[in-house]
Amino acid sequence: MSLKIFHGIFILLATLLTAGFTAYCFLRGSETLGDAATRWGLFSAALTVALVVYGIYFVGKARKLP
Numbered sequence: 001m002s003l004k005i006f007h008g009i010f011i012l013l014a015t016l017l018t019a020g021f022t023a024y025c026f027l028r029g030s031e032t033l034g035d036a037a038t039r040w041g042l043f044s045a046a047l048t049v050a051l052v053v054y055g056i057y058f059v060g061k062a063r064k065l066p
Contacts, residue, residue: 004062011058015051018044 022044029037 004065008055008058008062011051011055015048015055018048018051022048 022041025033025037025041025044029041033040
């Protein structure tokens with residue numbers, strides 16, 4: 001497995017993890033986290049968006065490499 005493929009899989013898994021945590025914070029987080037669930041949910045949503053943007057950037061950059 002090349003480093004490009006490993007990095008792409010790692011970005012994908014990190015994106016799925018943060019998206020799942022975002023869903024948890026907004027759907028069930030108030031039961032366990034209280035008011036902090038909204039702040040953590042917004043933070044993880046922003047992180048999810050940033051990871052998607054980085055993933056798109058990485059795929060474009062990786063296609064140019066041999």
